[in-house]
Amino acid sequence: MKILVHPSYFPSIATFAAMVQHEIIWEAKDNFQKQTYRNRCYIATDKGKHMLNIPIQHVGGKEGRQKYADVITENSYNWKKEHWRTLETAYRTSPFFEFYEDDIKPLYEGDDDALYDFNLKTIEAVAGCIGITVPKEQTTVYEVQPTTYLDARFLVEAKKEQDWPMQPYPQVFEERHGFIPNLSILDLLFNEGTNTLSYLKDFPLHLQNA
Numbered sequence: 001m002k003i004l005v006h007p008s009y010f011p012s013i014a015t016f017a018a019m020v021q022h023e024i025i026w027e028a029k030d031n032f033q034k035q036t037y038r039n040r041c042y043i044a045t046d047k048g049k050h051m052l053n054i055p056i057q058h059v060g061g062k063e064g065r066q067k068y069a070d071v072i073t074e075n076s077y078n079w080k081k082e083h084w085r086t087l088e089t090a091y092r093t094s095p096f097f098e099f100y101e102d103d104i105k106p107l108y109e110g111d112d113d114a115l116y117d118f119n120l121k122t123i124e125a126v127a128g129c130i131g132i133t134v135p136k137e138q139t140t141v142y143e144v145q146p147t148t149y150l151d152a153r154f155l156v157e158a159k160k161e162q163d164w165p166m167q168p169y170p171q172v173f174e175e176r177h178g179f180i181p182n183l184s185i186l187d188l189l190f191n192e193g194t195n196t197l198s199y200l201k202d203f204p205l206h207l208q209n210a
Helices: 013-021 079-091 097-108 115-130 185-202
Strands: 003-005 024-026 040-045 048-053
Touching: 003 013, 013 115, 013 185, 040 079, 040 185, 048 079, 079 097, 079 185, 097 115, 097 185, 115 185
Parallel strands: 003 024
Antiparallel strands: 040 048
């Protein structure tokens, strides 16, 4: 059975493991919700767990909620430059940052303004680095309780983090902060490099029990 997943900003390791281990379809018809991985991801810096947040243009007044697929990023200040600078500072000493830098950096040089499409680009970039193909299929209607897919949309909830029994891997600032689990896929990629796909395949992901 296919699983239903939100495309998120450089997804968490658990979300990417779901993509590797299952056939997926992207949720494209839901409403945007704050405080989720839709417009944020977490990395490890010298100060510990750090959030990278993409600012968005909020719909106000009588318009109310907006569809995730319609959300536009707020580009009045150069958040892409800021995010890249933070990533570079955090991971420049990691084993594989320079190896993948040319694959990731171009994402922060474009003029994208559609959040949904930009998130898919971040996923495609990492997928290219680890040698997998990203599915293109998207939902055409919103279902509160899907009947034909396994619902894994909870993976986008940053405030309802599952306690995944992750196998620790070396992190740049581990001696200072200890192992920080389930960060953005970038943390795994920059630290584990060519071992990333094997790690994702072995990730103890039990969606039916989540």
